[in-house]
Amino acid sequence: MLSNRWTIGQLKLAFHLYCRLSFGQLHQGNPEVVELAGLIGRTPSAVAMKLCNFASLDPAIVASGRKGLAGASRLDRQVWELFQADWEGLAVECAQLRQALRAEHGLPPEEADEAAELPEDFTGATRQVLIEQRIKQQFFRRAVLGSYAGRCCMSGLSEPGLLIASHIVPWWQDPANRLNPANGLCLSALHDRAFDQGLLSLDDDYRILLAEPLRRNADPFVCQVLQPLAGRPIRLPERFRPEARFLAWHRRHVFVDSGVGDSAAVSSGEFV
Incomplete structure (x- = not known):
C-alpha cells in the first residue's frame, strides 16, 4: 500500500x-x-x-x-x-x-518562467544565474503582493502594474533576508520611491513617518497626496508582518530624519 x-x-x-x-x-x-x-x-x-x-x-x-x-x-x-x-x-x-x-x-x-525570453547568447553559468534571479524576484513579488492582498499598504492602490514588492532592508544589504516576505512592503511605484529615498518610513506601530523635506514641501501634489499620510497606520498584511528589526534598520540607515520613532534597537552586527 x-x-x-x-x-x-x-x-x-x-x-x-x-x-x-x-x-x-x-x-x-x-x-x-x-x-x-x-x-x-x-x-x-x-x-x-x-x-x-x-x-x-x-x-x-x-x-x-x-x-x-x-x-x-x-x-x-x-x-x-x-x-x-x-x-x-x-x-x-x-x-x-x-x-x-x-x-x-x-x-x-510555467508561463511565469521567463527563461525562454533570455537572449540566446546567455548560456551556461550566466544563463543559470539570470534564471535563478528571475525565480527569486518572482517569488518575492508574489509573496509580498499576496500578503497585502494586492494593495499598496499606504495608499490602497490595487493596480498590479503600479505595485512594487519593496524591500525594507535593501536586498544587497542583507542576503539572508532578500526573499523573506517579512522584509517586504507592497507599495505603489511612487511610495516605493519615497520609501527607498528615505522620505517615508514606519515606526514600530506601523504608522507612517514623513521626512522633513516632505513635511515642509508646498507642492500641491505633495500636500494632497503625501502629507496626509503622516501618522497614519499602514494596511497590515494578512501574513508575514514586517519585522521590527527591519523597520528599525530602515529608520536608522535610510530615513532622512534618522532616529525619529526609532524605539527598536538594532545590534551593531545585525546588517552590515
Missing part, C-alpha cells in the same frame, strides 16, 4: 504556494491549488487543508484573530522553519521541483 503521508518535497511545494496566495485564496477551487494537487498526486481539498495548516503556524494570521486549520504536523513546522532559514534556496528548489513535475506530466514550462 502506498503511504498517504506527505513527503518533505510535497510540503515544500505546498508552503511555496501558501506564500504566493492571499489568505482568501486558500481553497480547493483555486486553479493554482488544483494544479499543484495534480502535480503531486493529491486532491485539491487535501492541498487546501495543508495550506490552512500552514496558516495556523503564521503569527500574522493568528494575531489578526483569524485561524488556520488545526493539526499542523511536526514536518509542517519543520518546513516552515526551513523556509525561514533559507528563503532563497527554497524558492529556487521549489521552482525547479515544479518544473520537473510539469515535465513528468507532459506539461509545458
Whole structure:
C-alpha cells in the first residue's frame, strides 16, 4: 500500500504556494491549488487543508484573530522553519521541483518562467544565474503582493502594474533576508520611491513617518497626496508582518530624519 503521508518535497511545494496566495485564496477551487494537487498526486481539498495548516503556524494570521486549520504536523513546522532559514534556496528548489513535475506530466514550462525570453547568447553559468534571479524576484513579488492582498499598504492602490514588492532592508544589504516576505512592503511605484529615498518610513506601530523635506514641501501634489499620510497606520498584511528589526534598520540607515520613532534597537552586527 502506498503511504498517504506527505513527503518533505510535497510540503515544500505546498508552503511555496501558501506564500504566493492571499489568505482568501486558500481553497480547493483555486486553479493554482488544483494544479499543484495534480502535480503531486493529491486532491485539491487535501492541498487546501495543508495550506490552512500552514496558516495556523503564521503569527500574522493568528494575531489578526483569524485561524488556520488545526493539526499542523511536526514536518509542517519543520518546513516552515526551513523556509525561514533559507528563503532563497527554497524558492529556487521549489521552482525547479515544479518544473520537473510539469515535465513528468507532459506539461509545458510555467508561463511565469521567463527563461525562454533570455537572449540566446546567455548560456551556461550566466544563463543559470539570470534564471535563478528571475525565480527569486518572482517569488518575492508574489509573496509580498499576496500578503497585502494586492494593495499598496499606504495608499490602497490595487493596480498590479503600479505595485512594487519593496524591500525594507535593501536586498544587497542583507542576503539572508532578500526573499523573506517579512522584509517586504507592497507599495505603489511612487511610495516605493519615497520609501527607498528615505522620505517615508514606519515606526514600530506601523504608522507612517514623513521626512522633513516632505513635511515642509508646498507642492500641491505633495500636500494632497503625501502629507496626509503622516501618522497614519499602514494596511497590515494578512501574513508575514514586517519585522521590527527591519523597520528599525530602515529608520536608522535610510530615513532622512534618522532616529525619529526609532524605539527598536538594532545590534551593531545585525546588517552590515
